[in-house]
Every structure is written in structure tokens, then in C-alpha cells.
Amino acid sequence: MIPLSTTIAAILSLFFLTITPLSLSSSSSLDDSLTYIWPLPANFTSGNLTLTVDPDLSISYSGNSMIISDAFLRYKRLIFIHASKVSRKFRSIRGPAYDISVLQIIVHSSDEELQFGVDESYSLKVSGRDDQSIVGVATIEANTVYGALRALETFSQLCTFDYGSKSVKIFKAPYYIQDEPTFAYRGLLVDTSRHYLPIAVIKQIIDSMSYAKLNVLHWHIVDEQSFPLETPSFPNLWKGSYSRWERYTVEDAYEVVNFAKARGIHVMPEIDVPGHAESWGVGYPDLWPSLSCKEPLDVSKNFTFDVVSGILTDLRKIFPFELFHLGGDEVNTGCWNSTAHIKQWLLDHNMTSKDAYQYFVLRAQEIAISNNRTPVNWEETFISFPSKMNPRTIVHNWLVSGICPKAVAKGFRCIFSNQDAWYLDHLDVPWEPVYNADPLEGITNTTQQKLILGGQVCMWGETADTSNIQQTIWPRAAAAAERLWSRREATTGGNINITALPRLHYFRCLLNLRGVQAAPVTNFYARRAPIGPGSCYEQ
Incomplete structure (x- = not known):
């Protein structure tokens, strides 16, 4: 250089x-x-x-x-x-x-x-x-x-x-x-289980990410509501899609990955296990604990892990990014405790349901690592059994503050996504706390700071689909993008209404000029339309 x-x-x-x-x-x-x-x-x-x-x-x-x-x-x-x-x-x-x-x-x-x-x-x-x-x-x-x-x-x-x-x-x-960027990981999550997003819309989102220099699309492909992805090893899984028109073929997934690569953006898929997986059983009912109690996935059957392994093997051929998200959050083990054959399995293996949760997560991690993947898990896994986690695990914060400092203190790498600031479905969070959120908060040790890979804003899809997703993502995602790219000393301290807001107004208008439906910057609720006439550069 x-x-x-x-x-x-x-x-x-x-x-x-x-x-x-x-x-x-x-x-x-x-x-x-x-x-x-x-x-x-x-x-x-x-x-x-x-x-x-x-x-x-x-x-x-x-x-x-x-x-x-x-x-x-x-x-x-x-x-x-x-x-x-x-x-x-x-x-x-x-x-x-x-x-x-x-x-x-x-x-x-x-x-x-x-x-x-x-x-x-x-x-x-x-x-x-x-x-x-x-x-x-x-x-x-x-x-x-x-x-x-x-x-x-x-x-x-x-x-x-x-x-x-x-x-x-x-x-x-x-x-x-x-x-050069401050953080190597600068992400945006999109959720295609709660609402299906057409490939053209995913491409539009990827384009808009490149304008803000974000570089990881965390594709939360499946969840309990739908399983839209084709998986050749277990072809009935996408019977769990909302309809036969709301699916992604293998070729679709390749297209997304190649489109993103041309813009310098990684695509990290997530297959959330063992919870958030009810849709899997539509195609393979044996994955459910019972027909009346459908998640978490049945921990007692080897077939469950055969399916997990098949999915990861299939996706390894499509998604070259070494990081693979295995979820692991919000696991309610009630079905395990109330299903006779699983209760017997727990007894035979001298396990509590909490032990079985740990067993499932660690076994899924082993499968991922055997596929040359680096496992990423939501913070509940770290909170529940930090001493048992594979040391290669990347802890993904979302629920409470202070998780990343605890994770890096134990030698784990961490991704910051604190929901109080970086969950875009929280429509009452204005741009200022998004901008001020600091992945390094509470971490003063320089060695531990290097374990913070970066951060990610999350666009959960319960109330966002093709009609409104871009105006929900932008411009608040841009506030996080500058936090993750730019130098800390240039973006911390001072009056951000002077140092950042005018430029954020301008960037939002630039997005609009490029066809991105970014909402006004200063609305009390995100994604709302303008309340009256006015310049783009003031709203």
C-alpha cells in the first residue's frame, strides 16, 4: 500500500x-x-x-x-x-x-x-x-x-x-x-422463516449492505414456522415451508452466495437447534418428540443427528463461509420431560433435561467441526455450560448486556448483537442508541478486545416482509455499520447530532437515490413514513 x-x-x-x-x-x-x-x-x-x-x-x-x-x-x-x-x-x-x-x-x-x-x-x-x-x-x-x-x-x-x-x-x-475496518465481522441478520423473502429482495438487501460496508449476511433460513430450504440429503424437509411457492432451491442458495461474494459479503447460514425447529417434523414426523409436543427436536434418536449432519453436509457445498450458526437459544425442554420414550432415555443415560440440552448442543458442534465449520451459538449455550463448550465456539450475544466481556474473559470469541440496541424489529429504538452501542464496552484488556469479532444488527421477520423490510433495516443499520467500520475515537464522545446525524441524513437520502426504501432517520418509530412535506435531508 x-x-x-x-x-x-x-x-x-x-x-x-x-x-x-x-x-x-x-x-x-x-x-x-x-x-x-x-x-x-x-x-x-x-x-x-x-x-x-x-x-x-x-x-x-x-x-x-x-x-x-x-x-x-x-x-x-x-x-x-x-x-x-x-x-x-x-x-x-x-x-x-x-x-x-x-x-x-x-x-x-x-x-x-x-x-x-x-x-x-x-x-x-x-x-x-x-x-x-x-x-x-x-x-x-x-x-x-x-x-x-x-x-x-x-x-x-x-x-x-x-x-x-x-x-x-x-x-x-x-x-x-x-x-480499513475496525471489526472484521459487520453483519445483518435476515429471517426467512417468519416471512418468506424472494431471492430478488435478498439481493436488494445485499446490495444495500455493500453501500454501508457491512460484510456478513446472517441468513436465518429456517425456524419453527417454516423450513423453506431444499436439502438433498433429506428432501422432505421443505415440506415444512408455508407453501410450495415459498421455497429456496439449492440453485437459489448458490445464487445468493455468489451475488454476495461479488460484493465482498459472506453468507452465514443458521440452522437453529434443538429449539425453533417444529417445521422440520412436517416432512419427518420422527423428529418431533410426539405428535402433540413438537419441539425441541427429539434428543433421544440418532435419526435426529443424522438429519442435522445431512443438512450441514449439504450446506457445506453451498456456503463456503467457515462460520456456521447453530442457534441453541430459547430451548424449552418441556416436551422432553413429558414424552415417555424421551423420559426413559434420559433415565437410561442418567441425564436431566438440562444435561440433554448440553448434549444436543455439543453433539451438533462436533458435527459442524467435522464439516470444517466454526460453530456459532446464541448466548444461552455459554450461560448454561461455559466450561463444556468447544473452545472454537463463537458466542453470539443477544439477550442481555455484559455477555461478551464474560465470554472473552474465558477465551471465547464473541459477536455483539445486544437486543436493546441492535434488534431492528424493536421499532421504538431510535438511531442514537444504535450508533452509541459499543461492542467493546466493559472490555479494557487489549488481548480480550481482539476476541470481539464485531457485531450484527438483527432483522427478525415476525412483522417484516417484502413490503417493509428495507425501511425497517435502514437507516438504523447504517448507524451500526459506522460503529463497526470506523475508528472508535472518531465515533465516540461529542455530540452525535453534530458529528453523525447530518451525514446519516445524507446517507439515507443516498440510499433512496439508489432505490433503497430507507425510512426517515428521526421518526420516533422506525420504518414510519414522513409525517409531512420536507427535504429528505431533514427527516
Whole structure:
């Protein structure tokens, strides 16, 4: 990577300069002299020049990565959503050559494997033409294609359509940006069991995630209500879907994974066991403790674990991401205690129902590990039997605060999703607590801090489907995205209504411009429509 010649003082002064409140005129127009980048880069400097961007912007790239070439065309369409319609017709009367005509991309590695912790760092230089050059060049440099993807997003946010000249401009150039994420895991959960989401909608969500530099789609595919996924080893499982039209084929799942990879996003599937699994028994009733008591899954039968193993084996072929979520939350063992054959099994094995819960979780973990998976479990498993958990386990906090500090103190890795702030189905949680939530809260030991992989917002699907999911996710997910990407010292402390809110307004409007149905930022209840007329940048 080319080092940037910036000083700490310059960075700090720029930070406070560029994120001052929006200056809104009487017509509620934005002040074009301000810079809005979301999430905030790690280090950057800017100037006072305005550069024009050629609508026929070309790419200079010596590699042969389809990920890069496709992403360039994708972002070019976003940048020139207006200008491309008028550029050629009026180009001859627009004056001299454009300042930026070429986007140079330098990627140091040809390895495109997308695994956890892949290098997403990049540098971006936007300086325009010099005296010796007839064309201007912006330069992206990254160690991997995935760092280059993050740089393309940043570059696209610097480009603004100017309605007066009908051209795309970059204000406050030159830019020198050096950026990398704070956390390797920056996730969003979507739930396709409570409501089915069409593949096209899942793709729209993945696209919107890439705009905020989120990088893990936690796909909560099945739950007690429905089992929509095709599993070749046990083909009757998807009889538990809501209908035969609300299903995902193996090919659908491959399509989602490949679509996400092209945007630098992992897909982590979840098969929640042993609870939340009533739908499994529609196709295989032997998985139920009894016909009148249908979950948790029957712990006493080897067939149950044969099914779990078959599912994990099938999904290993589809989802390359090493992390696999096994759930383990909210397990009510009442059915085990009230079903004769399971009660006898517990007696024969000298187990209580609590022991059987531990047995099930640990056996499922062994199956996952045998499939070269890293098991992720909700926090109840850690709370119930921390000394028995496989040390490779990643603890996923959701229920109460303070779990991640306890988990990392025992040497476990942890993902932060505290429901008080990062459960998007909690519609009465405004953007401020989402933004202020800190995965490192209560953890001062630097070794333990490294065990916090990151965090995730969760879009549980009981009251969200295709009609309203995007406006429930956004813009609050963006608040968490900046917390997970940007440096802690830049996003902590101070008045976030000054340092963050204007930029979040702007980013929400950018999402709208790109076709994402992001709701107003400051509504008391999330996903509500505007209450009256007004500028997008104030709502």
C-alpha cells in the first residue's frame, strides 16, 4: 500500500471540519461545500478544489478479476444515474476535458477467496489532472479485490451530480484516504422463516449492505414456522415451508452466495437447534418428540443427528463461509420431560433435561467441526455450560448486556448483537442508541478486545416482509455499520447530532437515490413514513 503523508493534527482538524452540521438554506438545499462519507474512513485529508468526472469514465486495471470489472460498471451506473443521459449529447459544449477521466485500480493479490478476516483495507487518491497530464486519474490501491470494492463505494460517495451543470463533480478535492475496518465481522441478520423473502429482495438487501460496508449476511433460513430450504440429503424437509411457492432451491442458495461474494459479503447460514425447529417434523414426523409436543427436536434418536449432519453436509457445498450458526437459544425442554420414550432415555443415560440440552448442543458442534465449520451459538449455550463448550465456539450475544466481556474473559470469541440496541424489529429504538452501542464496552484488556469479532444488527421477520423490510433495516443499520467500520475515537464522545446525524441524513437520502426504501432517520418509530412535506435531508 502507498503510505499517505498525513499528520494526526491534519486528520483531526479535517474530521471536525467535514462533519459540522448541515447548512440548509431556506429552500432546504444541501451545502455542497461539506463532505459526507459513510461510514467515516480511518484517515483522510481533503482540499478546496472542485473536480469534474467524465461520464465516460474508464478503468485502468491490469488484472483479470470479474469482481473488479463488474463492480466498476455497477458503480459507474450509480455515479452517473443522471449524467449518463445527457453526457454525449452536450459533451461538445461542456468546455475543456474533465478532471477525472480514468479510475486506476491496483490490487496486489489475485487471490479472490472470501474468508473471514480477508483484508479490506484500501487507499484512495483523487487529485485530478496535473500540468503534464491530458486526463485526470483517481487511484485505488488495495491488497485484495475486497478492499478495492470498499474503495469503489467511497469513491462513489465522493461523486455528486450537479444539476446546474448537469455533470458529476467531486467537491473539496484533492482527497487522500487510507481506510480499513475496525471489526472484521459487520453483519445483518435476515429471517426467512417468519416471512418468506424472494431471492430478488435478498439481493436488494445485499446490495444495500455493500453501500454501508457491512460484510456478513446472517441468513436465518429456517425456524419453527417454516423450513423453506431444499436439502438433498433429506428432501422432505421443505415440506415444512408455508407453501410450495415459498421455497429456496439449492440453485437459489448458490445464487445468493455468489451475488454476495461479488460484493465482498459472506453468507452465514443458521440452522437453529434443538429449539425453533417444529417445521422440520412436517416432512419427518420422527423428529418431533410426539405428535402433540413438537419441539425441541427429539434428543433421544440418532435419526435426529443424522438429519442435522445431512443438512450441514449439504450446506457445506453451498456456503463456503467457515462460520456456521447453530442457534441453541430459547430451548424449552418441556416436551422432553413429558414424552415417555424421551423420559426413559434420559433415565437410561442418567441425564436431566438440562444435561440433554448440553448434549444436543455439543453433539451438533462436533458435527459442524467435522464439516470444517466454526460453530456459532446464541448466548444461552455459554450461560448454561461455559466450561463444556468447544473452545472454537463463537458466542453470539443477544439477550442481555455484559455477555461478551464474560465470554472473552474465558477465551471465547464473541459477536455483539445486544437486543436493546441492535434488534431492528424493536421499532421504538431510535438511531442514537444504535450508533452509541459499543461492542467493546466493559472490555479494557487489549488481548480480550481482539476476541470481539464485531457485531450484527438483527432483522427478525415476525412483522417484516417484502413490503417493509428495507425501511425497517435502514437507516438504523447504517448507524451500526459506522460503529463497526470506523475508528472508535472518531465515533465516540461529542455530540452525535453534530458529528453523525447530518451525514446519516445524507446517507439515507443516498440510499433512496439508489432505490433503497430507507425510512426517515428521526421518526420516533422506525420504518414510519414522513409525517409531512420536507427535504429528505431533514427527516
